Amino acid sequence: MLNLLNALLRTNAETEILEFKTAEQGFDKNKLGQYFSALSNEANLANKECAWLIFGINDKHKVFGTKITDRTLNEYKQEIASNTSPTSNFINTHRVNVEGKQVLMLQIPPAPKGMPVDWKGHCYGRNGSSLSALNNQERERIRLQNYVSDWSEKVVEHATIDDLFVGAISEARKQFKVKNPTLKIEEWNDIKFLNKAKITSQGKITNTTILLLGKPESEHFIKPAVAKITWILKDRDNIEKDYEHFGCPLLLSVNQVYAKIRNLKYRYLPEGTLFPDEVDQFDPFIIREALNNCIAHQDYTLGGQINLVEREDGILIFVNSGAFIPGCVEKVVAADAPETYYRNPFLASAMVGLGMIDTIGSGIKKMFVLQKDKFFPLPSYNLDNNQVKVKIIGKVVDINYARKLAQSKSELTLQEIILLDKVVKGVTLLNAEIKMLRGKGLIEGRKPNFHISSSIAESIGEKPSYIKHKGIDNEYCQNMILKFLDKFEVGNRQDFEEMLLDKLPDVLSQQQKRNKIRNNLQSLKKQKLIEPQGKLWKMSKPKN
Incomplete structure (x- = not known):
């Protein structure tokens, strides 16, 4: 990181994606959020992988160093996550020693395509090295990035219906008939069906067509995008035991991936009639919903694949590339309504027609409800690193x-x-x-x-x-210390820790418990009830 910092320092002046701040003792959280929004938006507009905010160096490149602690840094991260929309955070943070002083490098991601990052409802940008509001032209440039071109609707040149898998077309007809029982689908030829199902565009093969119905060897048509789902089985120690790749046609691959998952029976501990005797570890709806969401919302322009990790200790992890467009899972559950924008609207529409997903906003909420009804942990969403990672736990953890x-x-x-x-x-x-x-x-x-x-x-x-x-309150803690000194006359920190550690709240770490004991000793000292004698403590007042 020192080489990178030196390269940034060789820049003659601050730019739209590079900012130096002295920040010797700290930095205002609101100002930090404004700079985060500005640098993130400018990185998007400049088509850069990241922007940098450097603490401990001023704009003249003089090194002052910073005393910002890890605890303060974590507070900054929480503040950024709480007040940015779509929810964002630092890609990484790096501490570098320069001239015997500590410099903090904050790596900021670009705003997602089509979505300017705001801070507390306001979008910020840069005018050279100055912080300013993101102007309307720049805001529209970002917002139009995805509206101008829907990757999933793009026509694939030179691809024909012969590049599609016959079995996948047949399955698509069956699923479309389920959704549209009154239509005379059997009277349509394949070209008419694909148009009616909105899988092709005016009779032309699209990226969506190849993804859902293409032959395995047809994947080359959509390069550099990847049409691949990888299933990985890991043991309880997170060591890989097996894996398999599944490609086009994804309409059929979903069923093949589902068949790989060992959906065992989960047996509850005896609790009278409180719990059922046994249930499937994973509700079939949850598996299919999570997997189909990966397909529908994957950012195929990033060239990544979809991963499904199955762990033998009863956990499934689904991962797809691209930011989570709603920004926050809780918002989706609370709204219970369709999103106003989808990353791949043409693909999403086709998947709706085939019964793979819905667009009424209820899928994620239903996943939460199904887990709740089993008394299992709720789905966990990790939205870092420009990807969506969903963890489903198929057992009672607590x-x-x-x-x-x-x-x-x-x-x-x-x-x-x-x-x-x-x-x-x-x-x-x-x-x-x-x-x-x-x-x-x-x-x-x-x-x-x-x-x-x-x-x-x-x-x-x-x-x-x-x-x-x-746990015990401070008064009880102090009374225990006083009783100990009354009986034994002197005591050290280790004596008090042995007496009190297991009585303090379980939610506290060992270090926090020790801090609590230390604070109570200091409180008694301020009350002039005890006093230090070297490394020992004794009563300040004579014994009665």
């Missing part, structure tokens, strides 16, 4: 949480369950999510170590678990 969902009489909404699922998984909550959960009394604790609140725990018979998470 029996207490599963019991909570099964017994709950609190009538939690799906949105609330999604957020409580994050709490159980230890996922960092956004500020708005914290505010909502706290406002409804659903969580307690200090950021980032939240736990389900006592009101919810009591209503579902989990009060002991709540007490375990909440």
